[in-house]
Amino acid sequence: MSTTMPKETAKQAAFNFFLKHAAYSYNPATETKSQGRARTARRLAKAEADAKGLGFTFEWTDDWSCGSHIEEYGEESYPEEPTTCETCICKSFHGEVLASLSCIDDADAAYRRVVEAELALEALAN
DSSP states (O other): OOOOOOOOOHHHHHHHHHHHHOOOOOOTTTOOHHHHHHHHHHHHHHHHHHHHHTTOEEEEEEOOTTOOHHHHHOTTTOSSOOSOEEEEEEEOTTSOEEEEEEEEESOOHHHHHHHHHHHHHHHHHO
16 A cells, blocks of 8 residues: 655645745634635635736836835835845736736745736736
8 A cells, every 4th residue: 555645736836835935914803814824825826827827927127216225215124225126017918017016126936926926816806
């Protein structure tokens, strides 16, 4: 008898990724923190899959329009300048801008994926 675990599906992998990397909110009157976190992870995983199925694209570009972050926002918010500052634009299959977010600082691959899923969620809601 084999004791190997079944392989994680793509949906499970996406859910687990967002469970680990995404921020979440919850309503303490109706759910626990764990329930809110799981709800958020499910919504982001679904938005990511739906966006892919609809042919959405995500365009990342430099965004230093504010210039110095320290001068613009103060040393309390930015004790040092970020290494990168970018904009992410979610576009439809036809190139229509559906959602965007600017001034994304020092995003690693995991944070980029979270941002793209959040923009997809916003685009799909409109």
